Amino acid sequence: MITRGFYIGEVIDELSVVAGQVSIRNKLGLMDLSTLTENFFRDLLNAIHSSSLINLNKERSNSPGLDLGDDVSGLAIQVTATANATKVEKTLATITPDHQRRFKRFVMLVVGKKQGSYSIDEQAAKRLGFDKERDIWDVDDLARQVVALDIARLEAVHRLIRKEVGRLKVDLEIPDADGKYPTSGYNLWEQRVKPKVGDGSAFRMFVAQSAEVSEEEIEADLPKEIRLLAKRLSRLPRVTREFLVMLLTRQTNRHSGRFHPPWMTLLYDTVKREFRGDDLDGELGILEEAGFVEVRVEDRHENGPPEIGVRFPGRCEDLSHSLLPFIKEKSLSLRTVVGEVDFSAL
Known part of the structure; x- marks a missing residue:
């Protein structure tokens, strides 16, 4: 019988691999995250929280300050590979009055590891109801959220990870000196048999x-x-x-x-x-x-x-x-x- 520990272990292991890939990309100056990455974390958070997050960039290309939003719960999230305070302040500064009308809570999700502490503009944070201790998440925070899930939602998260994380890891690959990636899309196709x-x-x-x-x-x-x-x-x-x-x-x-x-x-x-x-x-x-x-x-x-x-x-x-x-x-x-x-x- 598959146990909670098995599900949790696989989910955390895969998220740790993703965080490690993003960390390597950051060191090479590759800070941008693709729509595939945003959508993966949209689906993951929806599975964890039973929320209805959508990709806001579909409504407006590169929606300022925010990537994901749930008009029902009022949660809005910026998905980022950058963990520093400058990124947090920049995100808060670009949240529009329309965003404030639509959403009640704003969260920074760092795909990787966040800093131990943050020094940010407290007035801007207070205006938006942003709590730097509560509203900056990283992969470790997602892992803790997964551990607390009931078995039904845990199984749903595990299915999502099994289905989608492979594509995400390929998307985060870094090319070698010749511009070739470890995984080739051409190699993913089955060779046709010769009669x-x-x-x-x-x-x-x-x-x-x-x-x-x-x-x-x-x-x-x-x-x-x-x-x-x-x-x-x-x-x-x-x-x-x-x-x-x-x-x-x-x-x-x-x-x-x-x-x-x-x-x-x-x-x-x-x-x-x-x-x-x-x-x-x-x-x-x-x-x-x-x-x-x-x-x-x-x-x-x-x-x-x-x-x-x-x-x-x-x-x-x-x-x-x-x-x-x-x-x-x-x-x-x-x-x-x-x-x-x-x-x-x-």
Whole structure:
């Protein structure tokens, strides 16, 4: 069972890494924070405080003095990498009368570590109700706020950290002497598989024998259709091809009121129960767009429970009807043929 300590430990560790990256950037004179950073802390604070902060810079480019605001609670926040008193005073000086009408409390959030003490213009602070002991936060303060959360909100914060902090750490990376960053966006893309395709002679012979027809009667476009099918598969993400393999493995050939051969069928509810991934409808959507599946849920009372139809798409009936029997007859692996797009045995 995952404990509070596990959640708190991961959240604090990740926030400490972010603070460390900002500290390094500061030493190199890189003081600006991106919109991604502002939005990350907007979402984090909303998760911690159940607030409704929005990015004020969307309303007005570089809203003076403030980055985030919640019109419901009256909280407004400046997110900054600069921890000194000059930055605090500059922020307070740029808070407008409109901000004062909209917000009741103004906070400085230092992404890093704040100073031990601050000497600021007390008159300006008093005018805005700003308390330098209470209203200057850093990552350590956020950590203390996280520790005090109930388990439901703690889990929500942990989910947010798991989902978003990786992107933030990439955004805060510093380029090397050649201007290259440790993480390349180009390297984040999956490489497309290169199909392996035979001449189709083995498959042609199989079709002739199983259908008891001459090879001359087999569709002339068969080799071309094999290549097109391989190309369609190669354009699918790897995990989606593997998902298709499992659909083909678990298809039941049950009687269906919606699908007829060469369609193969599965019960949608069974797939939903057995698939342990987090994006079932996304995988089905990709395959449906590519022509490999159809999901039918209409006419439940007339045609039975929701079903998923699976097939090998294309205009060649020989290929659609006979590819799966060929794979079984030749003891080939669906994971190799479909998952790796290796049609060399055909």
